[in-house]
Amino acid sequence: MKKAFSLLLVSLMAFSLIAGGSAEAQAEGPATIVWAGWSGEEEASKAIFEEMRSGYESESGNKVNWVGWTWADTAQQLLIRLQGGEQLDIAQADIGIFNTIAQTGTLADLNEIFGAEYLASTFPEATLEVGRIDGKQLGLPWSMAAITMVYNPEILKRAGWDNPPATVAEFEECMADIAALGEGIIPYGVSTKDATAAGDLMPWLWTFGTTIFNEDGSVNLGEGAVETIQWYKDLLDKGYIQMDIGRGDARQLFAQGKMAFYDDAVLAKGQAVAAGVDPAEVVNVCSAMPRPVLNEGDDPQSTMWGHMLVIFDASKYKDEAADFAKYLVSDDVALKYFEQNGMPPVTISASENEAVTNDQYLKGFMDSTATAKLDETARMINANEIKTIIVEELQATLLGQTTAEECVEALRTRLEAL
Amino acid sequence: MFQKTLAFRIFFTISAIIIGCFVFLPLLWLINTALKPSSETFSLYFFFGPLTIENIVSILTNGTIMNYLKNSLIVSFLSSFFATLVSAFAGYSFSKFRYRGRKLVMGAFMMSQAFPQAILLLSIYLMMQRMGLLGSYWSLLISYVVFTLPVGTWTLKGYFDALPDSLIESAKIDGAGNLKIMRKIIFPMAVPGMISIAIYGFVWSWNDLLYSMTLVTDPARRTLAPGLVMTYLGEASTNWSAMMSASIVAAIPVTIIFVFLQRYFIAGLTSGAVKE
Numbered sequence: 001m002k003k004a005f006s007l008l009l010v011s012l013m014a015f016s017l018i019a020g021g022s023a024e025a026q027a028e029g030p031a032t033i034v035w036a037g038w039s040g041e042e043e044a045s046k047a048i049f050e051e052m053r054s055g056y057e058s059e060s061g062n063k064v065n066w067v068g069w070t071w072a073d074t075a076q077q078l079l080i081r082l083q084g085g086e087q088l089d090i091a092q093a094d095i096g097i098f099n100t101i102a103q104t105g106t107l108a109d110l111n112e113i114f115g116a117e118y119l120a121s122t123f124p125e126a127t128l129e130v131g132r133i134d135g136k137q138l139g140l141p142w143s144m145a146a147i148t149m150v151y152n153p154e155i156l157k158r159a160g161w162d163n164p165p166a167t168v169a170e171f172e173e174c175m176a177d178i179a180a181l182g183e184g185i186i187p188y189g190v191s192t193k194d195a196t197a198a199g200d201l202m203p204w205l206w207t208f209g210t211t212i213f214n215e216d217g218s219v220n221l222g223e224g225a226v227e228t229i230q231w232y233k234d235l236l237d238k239g240y241i242q243m244d245i246g247r248g249d250a251r252q253l254f255a256q257g258k259m260a261f262y263d264d265a266v267l268a269k270g271q272a273v274a275a276g277v278d279p280a281e282v283v284n285v286c287s288a289m290p291r292p293v294l295n296e297g298d299d300p301q302s303t304m305w306g307h308m309l310v311i312f313d314a315s316k317y318k319d320e321a322a323d324f325a326k327y328l329v330s331d332d333v334a335l336k337y338f339e340q341n342g343m344p345p346v347t348i349s350a351s352e353n354e355a356v357t358n359d360q361y362l363k364g365f366m367d368s369t370a371t372a373k374l375d376e377t378a379r380m381i382n383a384n385e386i387k388t389i390i391v392e393e394l395q396a397t398l399l400g401q402t403t404a405e406e407c408v409e410a411l412r413t414r415l416e417a418l
Numbered sequence: 419m420f421q422k423t424l425a426f427r428i429f430f431t432i433s434a435i436i437i438g439c440f441v442f443l444p445l446l447w448l449i450n451t452a453l454k455p456s457s458e459t460f461s462l463y464f465f466f467g468p469l470t471i472e473n474i475v476s477i478l479t480n481g482t483i484m485n486y487l488k489n490s491l492i493v494s495f496l497s498s499f500f501a502t503l504v505s506a507f508a509g510y511s512f513s514k515f516r517y518r519g520r521k522l523v524m525g526a527f528m529m530s531q532a533f534p535q536a537i538l539l540l541s542i543y544l545m546m547q548r549m550g551l552l553g554s555y556w557s558l559l560i561s562y563v564v565f566t567l568p569v570g571t572w573t574l575k576g577y578f579d580a581l582p583d584s585l586i587e588s589a590k591i592d593g594a595g596n597l598k599i600m601r602k603i604i605f606p607m608a609v610p611g612m613i614s615i616a617i618y619g620f621v622w623s624w625n626d627l628l629y630s631m632t633l634v635t636d637p638a639r640r641t642l643a644p645g646l647v648m649t650y651l652g653e654a655s656t657n658w659s660a661m662m663s664a665s666i667v668a669a670i671p672v673t674i675i676f677v678f679l680q681r682y683f684i685a686g687l688t689s690g691a692v693k694e
Contacts, residue, residue, distance in 0.1 A: 071651075253460055
């Protein structure tokens, strides 16, 4: 018995050396800041994030501890850490999760930290607006552009189109020509599943002259809504779009030359490069274009996409976090981030840099950014629920279970009930 | 009689094929994708097309992934060991001792299974934080033992129930204490049941993503499931071929363990199913 007990004790002690020893005590230094997000975990951006971190450390003498998760889990993990009162000083926040984090009331007003003058003189007002809620500047723009339509110029050329279509009617003609090629290419990879389907639907609703919500938050879904849903259904019936396509699927298929159009942000380039396209040649197979308009002269519609930096109000190192944020958006660092990962800089000075203005790939996205709007649910606390409802009703129509009119009516009823 | 009819055989064969398709096709598809070059991930061919082992080789030679694998093995083996040990003691206690509150605790064990583990995450996170265990293997170990305990305890209780009390009484007459009885008589007879719980605990911790991602954020101590997801599932792109290859590599230890111990696992799960 003694022998067995001793064995158990030894096992426990041995494990303590591994596990207990690994329970690293949090560094106590006065300027050890915790930076959270997701890009520092991803293969494509791990190196540049490490460079940013170490560059700031050697420049400032402060220490930066990175804590990362997947992009999809970051909001949830940030909330858990905030609930637990764990140290969090600065975080990367996607536009999609920004509101969720802001609603916790844990973000610092950057006007107070940076000063309104610095913000106004450094960033374009449109990008600041994205990170502003109820007059408080809760997000610092870091990298922003529009989610617009992306097309493959080589496929379009084969279908007889030297330029991308400018109107919805032309777009339909172009898709018909692509389908007629008989190469098995999906003409348009609009999202028909997951939350990205709701995101893709919104700019089309705007194109057809309606919105989901009015400015006061009440449900709108005007006449254009039925027209938009019916248009989707027609595209599906003609084989121009497909069911069960999400943003990730579209990216992969597009990068492999199996899709002619889809909606995406500047990140589209990364997938094309990963599929073997020379970064310098990306524009030949992956170019941004303004979304076709219903009538000539209309504004092309797109949604805003981007990453922001947020600083937590409870942080003991707000000044250091702000200093680090300034370092991250500084021209040298932002331009390096742009060169290595294609992330568009947002400061006035960096975005005027020749490397940025001469970048043909980025140009298409930046052109669309001028008229880009925030996703209609971006400021709503139940955004996920709303998007789920939109996707469920849209899919029911696409599957032939309801008509476009029934879809819009069901959407109205369900959204009003929230 | 019915089993020998042609109708039964047709029904049985069709059912087996359908069930087999549901069970094996996803696995075959996983292997198929792992063996495709990245550029062919979305090509619709099933083994008859360009294949490569490059993805699997790159996983096996990737030091970071191998470190995740090592961490997963440490955590899974230890949590499996502790879960089995605690479940065995608890199961024996519920089975062979009568004391006030026993049924209540047994019910509480069972009830705890009714709550989705995701809901408990926040409270476990806070507990680990207060105990200073965040970021350590202990946080994962304790969580996994806690989640394995209800099933483990109830399964082993059933096992111990089947052992005659006279056996224990005889040992007591011979002067053996409770610990000696458990170590020398009860546990050896409950080996199949304990192995089945060990496998259950191992698989549970091996597959966990949520808790390991939340409780351990240091890449050096990260386990395989979050490691793979973080490495290959990005905001902009997903490397499906590498992900599938890594999943095959990740499945190897569980498969080996299951293959060697499956007879104990099945014996452990079915014990007490037939009353004699």
